[in-house]
Amino acid sequence: MDALFQPDGDWQRLGDVAVVSHRVNSLALNLLASIGLLVGVWILTNGDLLWVGAAAVAAASWTTWRVIRIGRWIRSFGFREGERDLLITHGLWYKSLTAIPYGRMLSVEVTTGPVSRLWGLADVQLITASHRSNAQIPALRATDAARLRDHLIALGEKQALPL
Amino acid sequence: MIDPPLDGVQTPEPEPAHSADPDAVPPQAGPPEPKRTERPHPLTPLIRGWVVSLALIIGLGREILGWFTESRPLPPLQLLLGGIGGIAVIAVLIGLASWLATRFVIDADELRIESGILLRKSQRIAFDKVTSIDVLQPLAARIFALAELEIDIGSSERVKLRYLTRARSYSLRDYLLSRAHSHQAELVHTEDPGLQLGDLSAEDEVLVQVPPQRLLLGAVTSNEFIGLLITIIITVTAAAIAAPYFGGPVLVLALGVSAISGIGGFVVRRLTGQFNFTLSSRPAGLRISRGLTSLTSQSVPPRRIQLVRLSQSLWWRRFGWYRAEIDVLGMGMRNEEDTHASVSSVLLPVADHAQVRLVLARIWPEADWESIQLHPAPFRARWLHPVAGPFLGLGHDDLLVVSRHGWLERRWDLVPHARVQSIRIDQGPVSRKLGLADLAFHTAGSRLHPHAYGLDANHVLERQDELIMLAQAHRSDITLAPAARPAAPADQPGPEALRADQAEATISDTE
Numbered sequence: 001m002d003a004l005f006q007p008d009g010d011w012q013r014l015g016d017v018a019v020v021s022h023r024v025n026s027l028a029l030n031l032l033a034s035i036g037l038l039v040g041v042w043i044l045t046n047g048d049l050l051w052v053g054a055a056a057v058a059a060a061s062w063t064t065w066r067v068i069r070i071g072r073w074i075r076s077f078g079f080r081e082g083e084r085d086l087l088i089t090h091g092l093w094y095k096s097l098t099a100i101p102y103g104r105m106l107s108v109e110v111t112t113g114p115v116s117r118l119w120g121l122a123d124v125q126l127i128t129a130s131h132r133s134n135a136q137i138p139a140l141r142a143t144d145a146a147r148l149r150d151h152l153i154a155l156g157e158k159q160a161l162p163l
Numbered sequence: 164m165i166d167p168p169l170d171g172v173q174t175p176e177p178e179p180a181h182s183a184d185p186d187a188v189p190p191q192a193g194p195p196e197p198k199r200t201e202r203p204h205p206l207t208p209l210i211r212g213w214v215v216s217l218a219l220i221i222g223l224g225r226e227i228l229g230w231f232t233e234s235r236p237l238p239p240l241q242l243l244l245g246g247i248g249g250i251a252v253i254a255v256l257i258g259l260a261s262w263l264a265t266r267f268v269i270d271a272d273e274l275r276i277e278s279g280i281l282l283r284k285s286q287r288i289a290f291d292k293v294t295s296i297d298v299l300q301p302l303a304a305r306i307f308a309l310a311e312l313e314i315d316i317g318s319s320e321r322v323k324l325r326y327l328t329r330a331r332s333y334s335l336r337d338y339l340l341s342r343a344h345s346h347q348a349e350l351v352h353t354e355d356p357g358l359q360l361g362d363l364s365a366e367d368e369v370l371v372q373v374p375p376q377r378l379l380l381g382a383v384t385s386n387e388f389i390g391l392l393i394t395i396i397i398t399v400t401a402a403a404i405a406a407p408y409f410g411g412p413v414l415v416l417a418l419g420v421s422a423i424s425g426i427g428g429f430v431v432r433r434l435t436g437q438f439n440f441t442l443s444s445r446p447a448g449l450r451i452s453r454g455l456t457s458l459t460s461q462s463v464p465p466r467r468i469q470l471v472r473l474s475q476s477l478w479w480r481r482f483g484w485y486r487a488e489i490d491v492l493g494m495g496m497r498n499e500e501d502t503h504a505s506v507s508s509v510l511l512p513v514a515d516h517a518q519v520r521l522v523l524a525r526i527w528p529e530a531d532w533e534s535i536q537l538h539p540a541p542f543r544a545r546w547l548h549p550v551a552g553p554f555l556g557l558g559h560d561d562l563l564v565v566s567r568h569g570w571l572e573r574r575w576d577l578v579p580h581a582r583v584q585s586i587r588i589d590q591g592p593v594s595r596k597l598g599l600a601d602l603a604f605h606t607a608g609s610r611l612h613p614h615a616y617g618l619d620a621n622h623v624l625e626r627q628d629e630l631i632m633l634a635q636a637h638r639s640d641i642t643l644a645p646a647a648r649p650a651a652p653a654d655q656p657g658p659e660a661l662r663a664d665q666a667e668a669t670i671s672d673t674e
Contacts, residue, residue: 094591104585
């Protein structure tokens with residue numbers, strides 16, 4: 001990755017658990033969608049095997065692509081706890097780098113859903129006064145997420161900036 | 164709690180002030196006298212009933228017109244009138260009940276509104292959370308010299324007090340605005356300014372007044388108008404060509420009539436909405452008053468302004484005119500229709516360069532957007548931005564970031580570093596091949612999204628640290644002139660004060 005989206009520093013990546021969990025999620029969702037698609041095609045074409053076969057190939061290749069892709073996307077994710085700001089980078093084709101000064105944080109949220117709880121994962125979201133900041137770090141280990149939250153809150157309180 | 168003296172409070176209402184809770188036993192420690200609470204004006208239920216029945220009459224009228232054309236039998240007149248009358252009476256009764264249930268306190272130490280018939284709601288608002296206050300005068304209320312007070316506290320719901328006497332509305336507005344700036348203010352009784360098109364008091368200093376001619380010319384030369392015109396010309400031409408095969412000249416005529424009414428409607432809306440647009444300055448902030456059919460006056464505390472966007476329609480370049488829009492913290496999802504009695508984000512509908520300078524100097528005295536050197540986007544950016552390419556640019560000094568973009572409508576986004584919440588750099592696959600990057604500045608406003616497009620990636624790389632540093636630098640209030648600034652940074656709240664500032668704006672509870 002180039003210097004634009006990854007300035008020097010101690011970058012933290014998401015762990016293998018995050019990659020595996022996202023791959024499994026993606027696989028499950030895409031398989032469900034594929035089955036739906038195949039049933040739809042079956043009904044629409046009155047069971048024409050040629051069409052159903054073509055749809056199956058398309059669905060299988062899409063699913064494979066998505067499963068590989070989501071893993072790479074999660075690996076592209078990184079964050080850096082700087083001295084005064086948090087940097088978050090992600091993206092494969094559309095890369096982005098978000099910088100949030102600690103002083104601008106209003107709160108930090110840790111959320112976890114039923115599926116990610118199975119993996120012992122949680123998302124950390126930084127809330128600033130701007131709803132467009134969208135600073136989310138997905139799929140951290142729950143303990144890491146809690147630690148990060150407390151750390152960020154402590155830094156934010158120390159460096160608070162006026163709204 | 165010891166009650167501060169209430170001499171500042173006056174109750175110009177005809178009815179005596181009500182005690183909050185006459186049966187309440189005063190607590191042992193520091194027995195305060197019951198707070199003086201007020202009710203809205205007693206005519207309120209009548210006006211609200213009138214509004215409901217008017218809406219009803221218009222709605223029913225449309226239905227009946229429909230019946231006429233379908234030549235259906237009409238229901239008996241008595242039934243109709245009785246129905247309307249009945250609903251109007253119910254509306255008045257509901258209005259009466261809600262009027263009885265509504266009380267408010269605005270005094271030296273609190274701003275509290277109690278309302279609700281079944282669900283009692285007590286809303287207490289911190290003075291410094293008030294972002295803007297508007298005095299609205301719909302026609303029905305105007306007749307009785309009443310007005311509605313709308314308090315914006317940054318949440319999606321605006322607190323409404325209706326209806327108060329006009330004088331009371333204005334004095335409360337002035338008081339709350341001063342308190343919002345943490346001035347110690349006295350609630351003074353202002354004289355009823357009477358029915359008037361403008362809304363100025365003695366301490367107001369008029370900065371910009373937009374004459375109707377310029378408003379008209381501005382509307383006619385705006386991109387929206389030209390776009391409307393082009394659409395209509397295309398439709399009517401197409402209809403004229405197709406006419407022999409379909410409806411004949413009637414089709415063209417019908418289209419033409421609706422086209423003309425569309426154009427007329429656009430111009431009239433612009434004119435009546437922004438009629439007599441006056442931007443004035445008073446100690447507590449800026450004030451906008453405008454409108455022909457319903458007078459809207461809106462207060463804008465400069466501290467809450469997140470960014471200013473100047474924009475210029477295609478033809479306005481020739482006149483050197485600009486339109487200035489602002490995004491204010493807590494303006495929420497205000498509509499863009501800058502026409503009716505609703506609050507809009509337009510700071511200046513049509514203004515020349517000198518006026519823009521004047522107003523910006525009021526908002527951010529030290530910031531000078533014109534002296535900022537803009538770095539143009541590199542030539543290769545024209546692959547992605549063929550028309551806007553030569554105009555794109557970004558620059559900053561230690562107070563402001565200026566981004567220039569847009570093609571049919573040229574835009575300058577002026578964002579103070581002090582209002583930037585976070586910064587994002589974006590790069591898509593094509594941009595990466597070209598060595599370009601985009602920047603987005605996130606502010607607390609929700610309507611305008613300041614961006615800079617097609618920048619040289621290396622340039623961004625060099626600047627990103629600096630921009631991020633500037634976004635988090637502690638500095639004194641950008642809205643104050645150096646002379647007006649306190650020597651000790653008393654205005655600079657410490658971390659604790661900030662936490663309190665960011666706490667929930669309203670404490671409301673429902674029973």
